[in-house]
Amino acid sequence: MSNTTVQHSTASDANKNNSDYNKAPAIFCKNLCKTFQQGEETITGLDQVTIAVDNGEFVCLSGPSGSGKTTLLNAMGGLATADSGEITLQDKRIDLLSSADRADIRLHQIGFVFQAYNLVPVLSARENVEFVMQIQGLPAEQRRQKSMAILREVGLEGMEDRRPSQLSGGQQQRVAVARAIVSDPVLVLADEPTANLDSSSATVLMDLFQSLNRDRGITFVIATHDERVIAYCKRLITMRDGKIETDNLHRRSDA
């Protein structure tokens, strides 16, 4: 399978639209910089990263190990702060928020999917999904209805009462997706979501991501090395040494 690429519109194009709410990107990062101090050594995490991801985009972030993908996703999602630069989610500068307000944004507007699923082992699939809504203060009956519906949507009907250890890796990852989308987030950030999955589970997961993007309009940014994942994306951003190296629309030639 070969791919064709065309240059994507630049972040500055998106920046021009920033005053218009409807056209505001889902997430806009401007001049993000981050370093890590390891003893005497200063390690570059992000070096002047500027990108805009529009609502409804399906973006893959690729590049060699250590190029800054996880650091960028964590900054975008407010899991870690950058040293400098701006991050705007829809129309809100999240880099200016307190850590409590950033946690609130994460709870309601951003879903995370991690390589290692990060489910709570002693909770069932349903309880793992309900946990988020419990923090949000939703009543028990509403939590139950929403969790059952979302687990059905990700193909786990009948498995709601199983604990993570009683589910396959692919099924656990779909519980994690259900948890990520149960609050109708604007944006899902996924870090190497297929790294521990076999081919067929990876395909099921990517088909699910694709349908959530298409049918619910959820914006996806997925950090990955996995060619199976890259084949699904509509835009491919590559990083190197903490910088954006390339940013291209991406089409499967056989699509």
Ligand SMILES: Nc1ncnc2c1ncn2[C@@H]1O[C@H](COP(=O)(O)OP(=O)(O)OP(=O)(O)O)[C@@H](O)[C@H]1O
């Ligand atoms: N907490 C940390 N302390 C020190 N250095 C860090 C820390 N987190 C990341 N780094 C460094 O920052 C750089 C970017 O790391 P990052 O985890 O973002 O890379 P990555 O592209 O996600 O790599 P991978 O593909 O292996 O997941 C690397 O040089 C890494 O060693």
Ligand SMILES: [Mg+2]
């Ligand atoms: Mg990483």
